[in-house]
Amino acid sequence: MKIKGTVITGTGEGKHYLSKKEYKRQCENKLGFVPFPGTFNIKIDIEDKKKFLKLKKQGGIFLHGFKKNSKVFGSVKCFRAVLMGKHVVIAIPEKSSYNDVMEIISDKNLRNELNLKDGDYVEVEVLTHARNKKIKEI
16 A cells, blocks of 8 residues: 655644653564654545545554553554655554644654655555564665
8 A cells, every 4th residue: 555645744743652661662572672762743644644544443553551650651553654665654543633644753863864854755665565564684
């Protein structure tokens, strides 16, 4: 499955969540990398929005939510993917404020690594065959 869209700047919440040790530890154990603190955001093309909604209903790799200082942090469903030849992970938070934005995580700053900026058009290929593998195993 391929999903296309335009690179956008997020709200900055991804940096906050990905800096939490509970999420970082699960990323390392389940995904095979420590995430860069921040998400790479893609506004999904209207033509591909149904594909994304279908993906959200599929099983993925789960990062479990947790409670810290009376604040609840929700679960995140993850899917292996490829963006411009780079192995990445689509992260779909249980409590997302987006319905037309795909959040990508990686061990690198993808904007710098792939020389991308707001407005650039990209395509993400979801790797359904690699659901339970770590990035290094793909």
